[in-house]
Amino acid sequence: MIRGGFSGSILHVDLTHRKITIEPLDAALAEKYIGGLGLTIRLAYDEIKPGTDALSPENPVVLGAGPLVGTSLPSSSRVYAVSKLPTSNTIGWCGAGGANFGYLFKNAGFDHIVIKGRADQPVYLKIIDDDVEICPAGDLWGLGVEEADAVLRKKYEDRIGVLSIGQAGENRVPFSMAFVDRISTLGRGGLGAVFGSKNLKAVMVRGTRGIKVADRKRYKSLTKSFLKTIREYPYLKEWQDLGLVKSFPMIPKEEYFGMKKRRMACVSCPIGCKDLVEIPDGEFKGLTKHTSSVINLYTPVLYGFKDYRESVKCMATIDAYGLDMFEFFGIMGFVRSLLDNGVIPRDLPGSEIALDSLHSMEEWARKISFRDGFGDVLAGGFKNIIDTFGKEAEKLSPALVKGMHPYAGPNSALPWNLFGTMELGQILDPRGPHVGSGGSPTYFARRPLAVFPKHLTRMGVPQEDIKRILPGYGSPDQQQGLEVGKLLKYSHRWFTLLGSLGICARAAINRFYNAELCAEFYETVTGIQTSLPDLRQRVDRVWTLLRIANLREGFAENDEAPPESWFNTPGFKNYLTDEPLAREDAEQMIGDYFEEWGWDRKTGTPSRSLLKELDLKEL
Amino acid sequence: MGKYDIQVYTEKCTGCLRCQLACSDLTSKAFNPLLSKIQVFISNSGECTIHFTEECNQCGICVDHCFYDAMQKNEKEVDK
Numbered sequence: 001m002i003r004g005g006f007s008g009s010i011l012h013v014d015l016t017h018r019k020i021t022i023e024p025l026d027a028a029l030a031e032k033y034i035g036g037l038g039l040t041i042r043l044a045y046d047e048i049k050p051g052t053d054a055l056s057p058e059n060p061v062v063l064g065a066g067p068l069v070g071t072s073l074p075s076s077s078r079v080y081a082v083s084k085l086p087t088s089n090t091i092g093w094c095g096a097g098g099a100n101f102g103y104l105f106k107n108a109g110f111d112h113i114v115i116k117g118r119a120d121q122p123v124y125l126k127i128i129d130d131d132v133e134i135c136p137a138g139d140l141w142g143l144g145v146e147e148a149d150a151v152l153r154k155k156y157e158d159r160i161g162v163l164s165i166g167q168a169g170e171n172r173v174p175f176s177m178a179f180v181d182r183i184s185t186l187g188r189g190g191l192g193a194v195f196g197s198k199n200l201k202a203v204m205v206r207g208t209r210g211i212k213v214a215d216r217k218r219y220k221s222l223t224k225s226f227l228k229t230i231r232e233y234p235y236l237k238e239w240q241d242l243g244l245v246k247s248f249p250m251i252p253k254e255e256y257f258g259m260k261k262r263r264m265a266c267v268s269c270p271i272g273c274k275d276l277v278e279i280p281d282g283e284f285k286g287l288t289k290h291t292s293s294v295i296n297l298y299t300p301v302l303y304g305f306k307d308y309r310e311s312v313k314c315m316a317t318i319d320a321y322g323l324d325m326f327e328f329f330g331i332m333g334f335v336r337s338l339l340d341n342g343v344i345p346r347d348l349p350g351s352e353i354a355l356d357s358l359h360s361m362e363e364w365a366r367k368i369s370f371r372d373g374f375g376d377v378l379a380g381g382f383k384n385i386i387d388t389f390g391k392e393a394e395k396l397s398p399a400l401v402k403g404m405h406p407y408a409g410p411n412s413a414l415p416w417n418l419f420g421t422m423e424l425g426q427i428l429d430p431r432g433p434h435v436g437s438g439g440s441p442t443y444f445a446r447r448p449l450a451v452f453p454k455h456l457t458r459m460g461v462p463q464e465d466i467k468r469i470l471p472g473y474g475s476p477d478q479q480q481g482l483e484v485g486k487l488l489k490y491s492h493r494w495f496t497l498l499g500s501l502g503i504c505a506r507a508a509i510n511r512f513y514n515a516e517l518c519a520e521f522y523e524t525v526t527g528i529q530t531s532l533p534d535l536r537q538r539v540d541r542v543w544t545l546l547r548i549a550n551l552r553e554g555f556a557e558n559d560e561a562p563p564e565s566w567f568n569t570p571g572f573k574n575y576l577t578d579e580p581l582a583r584e585d586a587e588q589m590i591g592d593y594f595e596e597w598g599w600d601r602k603t604g605t606p607s608r609s610l611l612k613e614l615d616l617k618e619l
Numbered sequence: 620m621g622k623y624d625i626q627v628y629t630e631k632c633t634g635c636l637r638c639q640l641a642c643s644d645l646t647s648k649a650f651n652p653l654l655s656k657i658q659v660f661i662s663n664s665g666e667c668t669i670h671f672t673e674e675c676n677q678c679g680i681c682v683d684h685c686f687y688d689a690m691q692k693n694e695k696e697v698d699k
Contacts, residue, residue: 072650072684146663159653159660210647210650210654211651213650227684236686262665262667264634264661265633267636267640268637268640269635270686272633
């Protein structure tokens with residue numbers, strides 16, 4: 001029986017018929033899928049008809065926040081969305097640091113929102129406790145993300161959470177995102193376009209119902225020692241000062257400290273890794289920008305910008321439109337190479353395409369977001385460009401996975417060349433090429449194998465599985481002993497567990513959690529009797545269901561083939577040995593990953609016995 | 620009245636609201652930050668204000684839960 005954590009209701013919004021209904025949360029289903037990411041995936045599975053067009057009114061957006069969101073547990077603010085995504089055509093999860101949106105959404109009384117249909121004019125959804133209303137968004141439509149957010153904050157006296165899209169989403173650019181409280185990104189793969197296709201500019205929330213904890217005495221005792229551990233962490237101040245710059249030492253600290261105006265944290269986070277920056281001098285002096293990671297603001301530098309202030313200005317523009325920066329720069333680089341190789345006539349674009357020029361990149365971000373002229377061709381993404389310019393274009397295309405640009409790897413935006421779980425995950429996350437740590441030890445380069453067992457134990461990997469993941473551990477030849485394919489299962493499992501509870505998976509904070517503790521927190525907050533093996537099985541149910549959902553959409557093993565460029569010189573390297581990665585190595589890892597889940601080694605189809613074990617047989 | 624004088628350092632605040640979570644839990648047995656006796660607000664341009672409502676009794680639990688040194692509590696001097 002649920003006695004805490006959950007808010008207890010699901011909000012259903014039909015934009016076509018302007019109908020709002022509130023249904024009680026199905027407690028049995030919530031328990032079976034944990035909540036948060038897990039239950040969001042299940043609700044989306046039920047709502048999405050196979051083959052639905054991502055930009056049709058029938059495609060639902062399901063939002064959710066886990067049972068720990070809204071409590072004081074550190075970094076328990078995550079918000080998830082699941083929908084059919086237009087770039088990849090996958091049923092994909094999208095996740096964001098919940099900033100204020102997550103706790104306010106839960107306090108309004110909801111664990112999930114299911115949004116369907118298409119409004120006949122631009123609207124936003126207003127949720128203030130019981131007061132739920134579909135409101136006209138005429139004054140918001142056409143505004144950038146931060147501008148729309150600011151208008152809503154002014155109108156509702158600031159203490160609100162806002163999920164909003166920019167002009168790229170309005171114009172259904174398939175690589176547009178939604179933003180949470182104008183600081184966190186939600187939806188590489190095109191959630192912004194799904195919102196735009198519904199004429200839905202924003203969701204704003206405020207709530208004052210309160211989140212209760214089932215066992216207050218146990219909660220107090222558990223959190224007291226947990227918070228003490230975080231306070232006494234020797235690198236706490238360093239993480240608080242540097243945020244993600246600690247993980248990316250290539251960013252000059254003097255530039256970062258020179259523009260950092262305020263460190264920002266999602267609600268309940270004791271570390272804080274988001275920032276409000278202000279350009280300190282030069283032509284753009286005084287320009288402020290919220291960002292989920294200051295690293296993102298340096299993305300244009302990766303593509304050739306020389307001045308970090310121009311880079312910040314460029315990202316302010318890209319984020320305002322709501323474009324996915326990696327897809328945007330990937331496409332611009334592709335088009336540049338098509339021009340250089342004569343596949344596209346030099347005068348066709350109508351204006352210069354220079355990846356190291358602020359003026360050029362801002363202009364193309366605008367043209368794509370508004371589908372202006374040649375920008376309309378680019379707004380269709382890689383697939384549309386290849387369809388338009390044919391085989392010669394295809395030959396010059398960068399590696400694509402499910403129609404999207406995997407941006408970590410040799411010759412990619414993030415030039416990490418060691419093949420760990422995050423790199424392999426770019427082809428095996430059902431949503432498509434998303435880059436996330438998943439709390440895996442291989443997130444950091446060149447970690448010695450000796451630290452893996454402790455890390456994996458913390459992630460809840462049973463000892464007998466650790467031996468299979470690390471066959472070389474303890475043997476004289478430790479360098480040969482890491483099975484990345486097998487490890488990726490446990491990374492996905494750990495990420496799904498944290499996401500279903502509502503906890504952030506970023507390395508700075510997830511290091512303090514362990515799976516046993518997660519089970520204790522879940523039981524303490526919700527009152528649902530839970531052991532770690534119970535939670536593992538529920539997580540396996542969630543991730544296997546996401547797999548089934550995408551198999552149902554027609555995805556097959558050839559959609560998960562590793563791109564050829566991953567093996568060209570210089571290609572990826574073995575995480576431990578630095579030896580070049582061969583295609584057969586990657587294919588072996590893919591098979592290992594499937595098999596570790598209990599899915600068919602070749603096709604990735606879950607076995608009947610697994611479906612029975614996970615109580616998914618009826619699906 | 621509570622026994623502490625509470626000093627705030629708004630420049631250090633990140634808006635994590637751990638103070639509001641703790642205060643609301645203490646006073647209403649539920650996490651309900653908007654109803655807490657301390658209210659933190661960071662504007663779009665980054666200006667921070669930390670405000671205590673009239674019901675606040677300076678118990679200091681907000682200070683205990685801050686991880687960013689944005690608050691400090693000092694025992695009040697009491698006339699005996």
